[in-house]
Amino acid sequence: MNLQFILGNFALILFVAMVLTGIIYFLDIFVLAKQRRAAADTALAAFDARNAKNEAEGIKSDNASRHAIEVALLRQPTWIEYSGSFFPVIALVFVLRSFLYEPFKIPTSSMVPTLLVGDLILVNKFTYGVRLPIINKKIIDVNDPQRGDVMVFKYPKDMSQDYIKRVVGIPGDKITYENKRLTVNGKELAYAPMEDYLDDDSPVYHKQFTEDLGGVAHRILNDEDKASLNLPLVDQSFPRHEACSYTVEKITCTVPEGNYFMMGDNRDNSADSRYWGFVPNKNIVGKAFLVWMNLDNPMKRIGAIR
Structure with a gap:
């Protein structure tokens, strides 16, 4: 085992x-x-x-x-x-x-700078409804995921794996990602440049911006040496793939009912809905809301997740 x-x-x-x-x-x-x-x-x-x-x-x-x-x-x-x-x-x-609450440890850098590798987080299990354990079937509705939420879910291609990304599209939304900018329902999000971000794992600086997603301001990273979309890595056979269209620098998707479009804040270093498709409601685990420790930075990494 x-x-x-x-x-x-x-x-x-x-x-x-x-x-x-x-x-x-x-x-x-x-x-x-x-x-x-x-x-x-x-x-x-x-x-x-x-x-x-x-x-x-x-x-x-x-x-x-x-x-x-x-x-x-x-x-x-x-x-x-x-x-x-x-x-x-x-x-x-x-x-x-x-x-109620489930602890997780962040294993990858796909959500940097919001979440760092090694962050120990808590996930609220009832924010999006009460679900039966093991089978993850919702029995009581509470709230639906909103744009900007940081959400843990079962990876659609392997239900034994838990992923964490940010909700950028809810059912019915038309999402376009082009030139490293998001457009939601025809309206491009507001971006404000910030000081370049130094990666702790390697001496590399990334362009850093504040992105306003439905009133939720959060930081994102861009890698100038990478394209907005690595087209050969896209799995165009995922469920409801016909709701998306692709070019080398652009993806446009209309989010189906009961599904969500997820992206990592480390935009050019995240395998997310751009590559493997939508997250159905049945895969939702809960909303990440707190970093309670990182063994490498015990005191600096305590706080709410935005």
Whole structure:
């Protein structure tokens, strides 16, 4: 069992562990503990009978041995004791992780400068609705993703992988990306230049801008040595691919109902909807809202995600 399998199926593994430890926990409460109590009562009754006979013969009762017998017979076997200890913890983690908040670690630089490699983030699992764990089926509607949200979702081409990108297009939007600028429904977004960004992983400066996406101002990076779109990398067989048209420097897509168009803030170093298509509602995991630590920058990387 490799690490990718474990991470991709952690919710399932956690669920199985919760069920198994829960079965043992409740089996002990309702069945096994009663059996141990009955066995102890039988043994103690026999012990008391022997003590009564000994006392009749003038032999002093051994109450210490009586207590030791009771403790030994009522003691939980080790496997039951550990299961009983782990079950409440596993159940709490499963509920918190499935319905409230889930932690993630940023593995790549596709969301730089907003999120750095190694950032430990929290994702709100109920912002976009309550979903059943494992199957990720929505059962209660709350809110829909909005342009500018930083969202975690299941990668459409491999549901075992979690991706994080920014929502740039919601259902019905017409998205055009040309000359490294976004146009949404015919209106080009506002861009303000900033000081060049120095990549921590290599001594390379990137052009940095503030992009205003539906009132959500955030930073993006551009690499002047790269084209707006690497056309050979585009998978034009993704579901609803007919909603998009491509040229060497331009992509235009009309976002289908129930789908979202996602892009990384590190625009020229992000594999996103430009290359593998739309993210359907069923793939949504939650909204990223907080960086709570980065082991390389423990204090500097704490704060809300914009």
